Amino acid sequence: MDQNQFANELISSYFLQQWRHCSQTLTLTPSNPGTESDSTRPDSEYEDEREECPTELDTLNSSGGFSVVGPDKLSVLYPNVNLHGHDVGVVRANCAAPSKRLLYYFEMYVKNAGAKGQIAIGFITSAFKVRRHPGWEANSYGYRGDDGLLYRGCGKGESFGPMCPTGDTKYTTGDTIGGGINYAAQEFFFTKNGVVVGTVYKDVRGPVIPTVAVHSQGEEVTVNFGKDPFVFDIKAYEAEQRANQQEKIEYISIPVDASHGLVRSYLQHYGYEGTLELFDMASKNTVPPISLVPENGFNEEDMYAMSQRRTLRQLIRRGEIDETFAKLREWYPQIVQDDTSSICFLLHAQKFIELVRVGKLEEAVLFGRTEFEKFKRLSEFDDLVKDCSALLAYEQPDKSSVGYVLRESQRELVADAINAIILSTNPNVKDAKCCLQSRLERLLRQLTACFLEKRYLNGGDGEAFQLRRILNSGKKG
Amino acid sequence: MSLFWTVIRHLAEIEAMATSKKVITREEWEKRLNDVKVRKEDMNKLVMNFLVTEGYVEAAEKFRLESGTEPDIDLATITDRMAVKKAVQCGNMEDAIEKVNDLNPEILDTNPQLFFHLQQQRLIELIRNGKIEEALEFAQEELAPRGEENQSFLDELERTVALLAFEDVTNCPVGELLDISQRLKTASEVNAAILTSQSHEKDPKLPSLLKMLIWAQNQLDEKAAYPRINNLSTGALEDPTV
Numbered sequence: 001m002d003q004n005q006f007a008n009e010l011i012s013s014y015f016l017q018q019w020r021h022c023s024q025t026l027t028l029t030p031s032n033p034g035t036e037s038d039s040t041r042p043d044s045e046y047e048d049e050r051e052e053c054p055t056e057l058d059t060l061n062s063s064g065g066f067s068v069v070g071p072d073k074l075s076v077l078y079p080n081v082n083l084h085g086h087d088v089g090v091v092r093a094n095c096a097a098p099s100k101r102l103l104y105y106f107e108m109y110v111k112n113a114g115a116k117g118q119i120a121i122g123f124i125t126s127a128f129k130v131r132r133h134p135g136w137e138a139n140s141y142g143y144r145g146d147d148g149l150l151y152r153g154c155g156k157g158e159s160f161g162p163m164c165p166t167g168d169t170k171y172t173t174g175d176t177i178g179g180g181i182n183y184a185a186q187e188f189f190f191t192k193n194g195v196v197v198g199t200v201y202k203d204v205r206g207p208v209i210p211t212v213a214v215h216s217q218g219e220e221v222t223v224n225f226g227k228d229p230f231v232f233d234i235k236a237y238e239a240e241q242r243a244n245q246q247e248k249i250e251y252i253s254i255p256v257d258a259s260h261g262l263v264r265s266y267l268q269h270y271g272y273e274g275t276l277e278l279f280d281m282a283s284k285n286t287v288p289p290i291s292l293v294p295e296n297g298f299n300e301e302d303m304y305a306m307s308q309r310r311t312l313r314q315l316i317r318r319g320e321i322d323e324t325f326a327k328l329r330e331w332y333p334q335i336v337q338d339d340t341s342s343i344c345f346l347l348h349a350q351k352f353i354e355l356v357r358v359g360k361l362e363e364a365v366l367f368g369r370t371e372f373e374k375f376k377r378l379s380e381f382d383d384l385v386k387d388c389s390a391l392l393a394y395e396q397p398d399k400s401s402v403g404y405v406l407r408e409s410q411r412e413l414v415a416d417a418i419n420a421i422i423l424s425t426n427p428n429v430k431d432a433k434c435c436l437q438s439r440l441e442r443l444l445r446q447l448t449a450c451f452l453e454k455r456y457l458n459g460g461d462g463e464a465f466q467l468r469r470i471l472n473s474g475k476k477g
Numbered sequence: 478m479s480l481f482w483t484v485i486r487h488l489a490e491i492e493a494m495a496t497s498k499k500v501i502t503r504e505e506w507e508k509r510l511n512d513v514k515v516r517k518e519d520m521n522k523l524v525m526n527f528l529v530t531e532g533y534v535e536a537a538e539k540f541r542l543e544s545g546t547e548p549d550i551d552l553a554t555i556t557d558r559m560a561v562k563k564a565v566q567c568g569n570m571e572d573a574i575e576k577v578n579d580l581n582p583e584i585l586d587t588n589p590q591l592f593f594h595l596q597q598q599r600l601i602e603l604i605r606n607g608k609i610e611e612a613l614e615f616a617q618e619e620l621a622p623r624g625e626e627n628q629s630f631l632d633e634l635e636r637t638v639a640l641l642a643f644e645d646v647t648n649c650p651v652g653e654l655l656d657i658s659q660r661l662k663t664a665s666e667v668n669a670a671i672l673t674s675q676s677h678e679k680d681p682k683l684p685s686l687l688k689m690l691i692w693a694q695n696q697l698d699e700k701a702a703y704p705r706i707n708n709l710s711t712g713a714l715e716d717p718t719v
Contacts, residue, residue: 021514252688258709259683263527266520272543279528279536310543317545408545412517439712440520443690445513446706446714449506450693452513457499457700465693467519470686471526474678 004334005341007424007432012342014436015417016384019346022413023387026404051100054093054210054225067091067214075222078114078214088133089214092124093225096207097181100455101463102241105180105234106210107191107224110145113172114219119145121179123188123208134211139204142213143179143190143197145171150190152200160190160198169197176231179210183462184245194231205459262440268302269438271309271419304426308332309419316415317408319358321351324418335421343421345375349388350414353405356391365392501703503716521546523683530672530681532559550677554580558671565664570599577667584674591670593623593630597637598663601654604640612641 056073067089068077078089097104108121122134122142135142135151142151148169149157160169171177171192178191181202189199202208212221224230260283267276308331315324325347328336336344348371355364368389375381387402394400404410423435437445444467451465525546528537534555537548557580564573574595577584585592596619603612616638624631636651643649653659669679687709694705702717 246685249685249688249692252691254684254687254691254709258687259527259681261710262683262687263524266524267540270544272540275528275536275540275543278539279533282533282536313543409516409518412545416517438520440523441515442510442712443687443706443709444515444520445510447686447690447693448513448515449509450690450697453501453509453701453703454693454697457697465689467515467523470682471519471522 004425005338007435008335008341008343008421010432011420011424011436012346012417015346015413015420016342016381018413019384019410022404022409023383023402051098052095053098054095054106055227056094056225057091057223058094070222074224075111075220076212076214078217078219080217087215088131090124090131090134091212091214092128093210093223096126096209097123099181099183099207099461102184103180103182103234103238105178105230105232106226107176107178107230107232108212108221109176109224110171110173110221112218112220113145114214114216116216117146117172117219118213118215119171119219119221120151120213120215121177121190122151122211122213123179123181124211125204125206125208128209128211133213133215140211141188141200141202141208142211143169143177145175145177150198150200178230178232180234181208182241184241186458186461191232194233196232196237202461205461262443265302266438266440268306269419269423270416271306271313273306273310276306304428305422309422312418312422313415316350316418317411319354319411321347321354328418332422332425334425335418340374342381343417345381345384346414346417348372348375349384350411352388353391353410356397357406361392499701500717501701503704503714506704506714518546522549523686525549527681527683529555530678532562532668534559550675554675558668561671562664562668565595565598565667566660568598568602568605568660570595570602573667574599577671580671581674584670588670589623589627591666593620593627593633594663594666596620596623597633598660600637601640601659604637604646605655609641 057069057076059069059073068079069075069091070077073094076089076091080087093106097106108119110119113119118133120133120135120142122140124134124137124140128134128137128140133142133144133151134140135144135153135157136155138153140151140153143149144151144157147157148159148171150160151157169192176193180189180191181187182189182199185199186202187199188202190197210223210225212223214221264276264279267273267279308327312324312327315321315327325336336347338344348367352364352368352371355361355367372385372389375385387405390402391397391400391405397403398406420435423429424432429435448465448467451463455462455464521540521544525537525540525544525548527533528540529548529550529552532555534552537555538552540546541548541552557576561573561576561580564570564576574585577595585595600612600616600620603615616634620630620634624634637654639651640646640649640654643652646652646655672679690706690709697703698705704714704717706712707715
């Protein structure tokens with residue numbers, strides 16, 4: 001294999017890998033009939049982060065005998081007269097609080113404060129001995145009603161201190177009390193009737209379980225794990241926390257023209273030639289004019305084969321694969337020289353997909369038989385061939401489980417692969433790997449990796465970086 | 478466990494944490510970077526958001542065609558917004574105010590500070606052009622009444638009128654008001670107000686993301702040594718310093 005072929009294979013297998021990723025994440029979620037474009041679909045990256053959330057109380061691992069969980073599994077009653085401190089009726093949620101996010105929150109409504117009002121809300125670890133109040137043992141945290149104190153890891157309570165705006169932190173019949181976790185700040189927070197009472201540092205790493213406790217006759221509470229609207233405005237709290245974080249971030253300074261340069265290099269990388277021309281023209285006319293020449297000189301390298309890349313992208317986006325082949329044979333014969341190369345597979349597969357799209361099924365079958373046959377011995381493409389040929393089985397292939405190959409994003413992927421391979425034919429390119437990603441993409445990958453690593457070192461607490469969430473933020477509705 | 482041993486163990490833990498920062502080699506880190514999924518579609522949206530917010534209307538239109546990315550705002554409104562911005566940048570304040578009101582009269586009605594700043598800029602332009610009498614008349618009739626409502630407006634008005642007291646305005650203490658930067662400040666304020674009135678964020682998302690990258694790297698620095706990107710304009714990974 002010569003150097004050219006080596007670069008070809010490296011780049012095309014990178015894009016085939018991306019295709020496989022789409023296949024794995026998107027075949028699971030066929031789109032609903034008659035709806036939406038790609039952007040409104042549930043986001044696969046979000047799905048990676050999907051975690052189990054508490055929905056009801058755990059009747060098995062809770063201290064039965066001292067408390068009675070109602071049939072709805074959301075209410076708890078203490079029917080007996082308590083004898084001593086170990087008779088606490090502690091009831092935990094059916095699973096730990098999800099941690100790959102910014103906040104977790106749940107609420108408890110005190111239906112009846114009973115004889116003494118010794119009610120508590122808090123969080124425990126799975127190692128907790130379930131007959132004590134949350135907060136009374138190591139690695140547990142609780143907020144108690146009768147004294148309004150915070151307990152963390154021992155039987156001695158402390159006041160929430162000056163942080164509490166209302167002063168009176170005790171709670172009783174008719175009050176709604178909330179317990180929450182702020183993973184970014186690494187702290188628990190408690191609320192009373194929709195107002196934050198105080199926060200406490202979360203010095204335990206790993207999963208914690210929402211818990212409530214009752215301890216005197218007649219005490220009765222109901223919990224809300226989010227099925228009903230919360231009394232506390234958790235959305236506003238989340239926005240506030242995000243704004244605080246954003247303020248710290250905005251304080252950081254970056255070179256004024258950093259974004260401008262990044263957009264420019266993005267347009268160059270993908271061969272969006274027309275946009276680039278207009279962008280440069282407009283940049284010259286701004287007040288003050290933006291210098292088009294960056295500090296370390298203009299990198300004309302990035303203008304390499306611009307108009308060819310633009311033309312080919314347009315052909316692929318229009319689904320004209322035969323014409324794409326023709327142009328490639330004319331301009332870059334070395335790329336399509338080997339008819340069994342990965343890049344040729346990608347193009348042939350796209351041709352097949354385009355035939356299905358326009359309903360030329362017979363032609364697609366014939367084409368598939370001859371073309372896919374060639375790749376048959378190369379079992380590495382089996383899964384992708386299967387995704388393509390499965391289209392034939394459906395009356396409405398775009399709504400089938402493999403409908404993702406009919407989306408614009410699949411054409412885009414093929415266009416990006418061709419674009420990268422052409423970039424790698426530039427004799428000045430030493431390492432074909434440099435052609436795989438735009439600078440913007442490299443920065444976004446670094447950003448995502450930093451967030452994930454930080455979370456990993458934080459015991460798995462906190463949210464990942466989601467470009468999709470940032471893109472959707474600030475939109476109305 | 479006795480308190481003594483608890484304390485000893487705790488101290489040992491602190492020491493271990495201080496000395497052993499996790500080291501991630503370039504090879505390991507590149508593997509992680511490789512596992513990250515970035516969607517092309519999302520990057521296109523990010524670029525479109527930049528073009529739209531910064532007012533590159535022709536480029537945005539072309540980008541829509543070349544990349545198939547739909548802008549999150551009606552492109553026609555960008556043209557109007559840029560016309561206002563341009564008018565302020567060129568010092569045509571009457572024109573600018575008229576254009577804002579054509580776009581949406583509520584913008585200035587609900588934003589007295591912006592309206593004051595536009596009027597102040599108009600006063601500055603009159604002074605710059607040597608129309609002293611007109612400037613004085615305008616200050617007394619239009620700006621002074623607004624100053625009565627708001628102390629900070631009054632201070633600003635006094636500062637601006639002070640320009641008249643100096644023969645060589647470029648070297649006087651309030652000379653900065655005549656600088657091009659004052660126009661740009663006013664222009665970006667009115668730009669932001671128009672975007673807000675269109676339920677659009679006033680800043681593009683890209684610069685915030687770049688800041689976030691630096692922030693995230695700084696945060697991770699506390700716990701690990703790993704390849705960083707220090708130069709945003711090359712995006713090159715630099716080996717960890719241990």
